[in-house]
Amino acid sequence: MSTPEELQREVLEVARTLIRFDTSNAPEAALGRPPGQETAAATYLRDYLAEAGVDCELVAREPGRANLVARIPGTGAPGDDGGPVPSLAFVGHLDVVPADPRDWTHPPFAAVVDEGGWLWGRGAIDMKNEVAARAVAMAELARSGFRPRADLWFIAVADEEDGMYDVGMRWLLEARPDIRPDLAINEGGGERLPLADGRVVQTVGIGEKGTYPVRVVAHGEAGHASTPDVGDNAVPLLGELLRRVGRGMPSHTPSPLVDRIVADLLGTPPDEVGTDFEGAVARAAALHPVLAHTLPALAGTTMAPTLLAGSGKRNVMPARASFELDCRILPGTSAADVERDVRARLGAGVPYELEWPEHLVAGSASTPDSRLMDAMARVLAASGDDAALLPMLGTGFTDSVYLREAGTPTAYGFSPFRATSAEVITAGFHNADERVHIEDLALSVEFHLDLARDLLG
Numbered sequence: 001m002s003t004p005e006e007l008q009r010e011v012l013e014v015a016r017t018l019i020r021f022d023t024s025n026a027p028e029a030a031l032g033r034p035p036g037q038e039t040a041a042a043t044y045l046r047d048y049l050a051e052a053g054v055d056c057e058l059v060a061r062e063p064g065r066a067n068l069v070a071r072i073p074g075t076g077a078p079g080d081d082g083g084p085v086p087s088l089a090f091v092g093h094l095d096v097v098p099a100d101p102r103d104w105t106h107p108p109f110a111a112v113v114d115e116g117g118w119l120w121g122r123g124a125i126d127m128k129n130e131v132a133a134r135a136v137a138m139a140e141l142a143r144s145g146f147r148p149r150a151d152l153w154f155i156a157v158a159d160e161e162d163g164m165y166d167v168g169m170r171w172l173l174e175a176r177p178d179i180r181p182d183l184a185i186n187e188g189g190g191e192r193l194p195l196a197d198g199r200v201v202q203t204v205g206i207g208e209k210g211t212y213p214v215r216v217v218a219h220g221e222a223g224h225a226s227t228p229d230v231g232d233n234a235v236p237l238l239g240e241l242l243r244r245v246g247r248g249m250p251s252h253t254p255s256p257l258v259d260r261i262v263a264d265l266l267g268t269p270p271d272e273v274g275t276d277f278e279g280a281v282a283r284a285a286a287l288h289p290v291l292a293h294t295l296p297a298l299a300g301t302t303m304a305p306t307l308l309a310g311s312g313k314r315n316v317m318p319a320r321a322s323f324e325l326d327c328r329i330l331p332g333t334s335a336a337d338v339e340r341d342v343r344a345r346l347g348a349g350v351p352y353e354l355e356w357p358e359h360l361v362a363g364s365a366s367t368p369d370s371r372l373m374d375a376m377a378r379v380l381a382a383s384g385d386d387a388a389l390l391p392m393l394g395t396g397f398t399d400s401v402y403l404r405e406a407g408t409p410t411a412y413g414f415s416p417f418r419a420t421s422a423e424v425i426t427a428g429f430h431n432a433d434e435r436v437h438i439e440d441l442a443l444s445v446e447f448h449l450d451l452a453r454d455l456l457g
C-alpha cells in the first residue's frame with residue numbers, strides 16, 4: 001500500500017506526463033496536423049497500468065487514435081445483500097481542445113507546477129487530471145491485491161472533443177459489446193459551490209443536453225438598394241425575427257428532472273417548484289454565480305442566434321436572409337418539440353421558413369437515485385466532506401451519452417475539487433490558462449480508491 005504522499009507524487013507525475021502529450025483534437029485544416037494522435041498517451045498509460053498488474057488492451061479503429069481498455073476482473077462473489085454486484089467503470093478521454101500558446105501564462109503543453117501548487121496546462125481540468133487520478137487509483141488497487149466482486153474497468157478514449165472521425169467511445173462500445181459496465185464515473189461534475197445561504201454543495205453530472213440547430217430564412221423580394229421601398233428587403237424582416245428570438249433563453253418546458261435539480265438546491269419538494277418555476281429558478285440561481293447562467297438555461301430549449309447571412313452585394317437587397325439558432329435540448333425533447341418552440345418564438349406576420357442543417361443529437365440522463373450516488377455520498381461523508389451532492393444536468397456533451405445509449409444505466413460526471421474553485425474551473429475550461437490545484441489530484445485518487453472498495457469490495 002502506498003502512503004498518501006507517495007500517491008500524491010505519483011498522480012502528479014502521471015498528470016504531467018499526460019499533459020505533455022499534445023493530443024489537440026480539431027479538424028486537420030485548423031490544426032495543420034492530424035487530429036488527436038492519442039495513441040502515444042494511451043500507450044504510456046497501458047505500460048503504467050500493466051506494470052501495476054492490470055490487464056490492458058489498446059483498441060484502435062485508426063492506428064494513431066487508440067483507446068485504452070483496462071480491467072481488474074471481478075470474482076463474481078455476491079454482495080452483502082446476497083444479490084449481484086454491479087460492475088464499475090472509471091472513464092475519461094485523452095484528447096483535448098487546441099490551445100494557442102500566445103494566450104497562456106505558461107506554455108500549454110509544458111505541465112508547469114508553480115509555487116502555489118497549481119498545475120498549468122491544456123487538459124489540467126478537461127480532463128487529464130481525472131484520467132490520471134483514475135489511472136493511479138486503478139494501479140494502486142491492483143498493486144494492493146484488491147479483488148473486486150464485479151469487474152472494475154478503466155476506459156480512456158480518443159476523440160471526445162470533436163467526434164467527427166468516430167474513433168472514440170461511440171465506436172468502441174459498438175465494436176466491443178463485452179464492454180458494458182453497470183455504473184460509470186466520467187467527467188462533468190465535482191465543482192464545489194459555497195451557496196449564499198451558507199450550505200456547500202458539490203455537483204454531480206447526471207445527464208447532458210442534446211443539440212438540434214435550426215436555420216431561419218426570412219423571405220422577401222430582391223431590389224436595388226438605391227430605392228429601399230422597392231421590393232421587400234429580407235434583411236429588415238430577418239431583423240424583426242431576430243428581435244423576437246432575443247438572446248434565445250428558453251421558454252419553460254416542464255421536466256421532472258429539472259424540477260428535481262431546482263428543488264434539491266432550494267431544499268423544497270419538487271412539486272412545489274412546478275407551481276412557480278420561474279420564481280424557484282430565480283431563487284436557486286441567486287445561490288451561486290455559477291448557477292446564475294446554467295440554471296435558467298435548463299428551463300427548456302435554448303436557441304442562441306449565431307451564424308448570420310444576408311446579401312452578397314452591398315447594393316442588392318436580398319430576397320433571403322438567414323440566421324442559425326444553436327439549439328440545446330433537454331433529454332426527451334423531439335424534433336417536433338423544437339420546431340414548435342422555435343415557431344412560437346418567431347410568431348406570425350413575417351414570412352420565413354426553417355431548415356435543419358444537422359440531425360438531432362439527443363441528450364440523456366441517469367436517475368439521481370442509484371447505488372452509485374449512495375456510495376459517493378458514503379465515501380465523501382467518511383472522508384469528512386460535509387458538502388451535499390447536487391445532481392446537475394450539463395449544458396454540453398460528454399461520452400456518458402454514448403455509455404447510456406449502449407446500456408450503462410448509471411453514468412455520472414464527478415471528480416471532487418476542493419482547492420480548485422468553480423470559478424477557476426469555469427475560467428480555464430476550453431480556454432487559456434487551464435489549471436488545477438495539485439491537492440485535488442490526490443483528493444480524486446483517494447475518492448476513487450474508496451469508491452471502488454465501497455462498491456466492489
Ligand SMILES: [Zn+2]
Pocket residue numbers: 093126127160187
Ligand atoms: Zn472533456
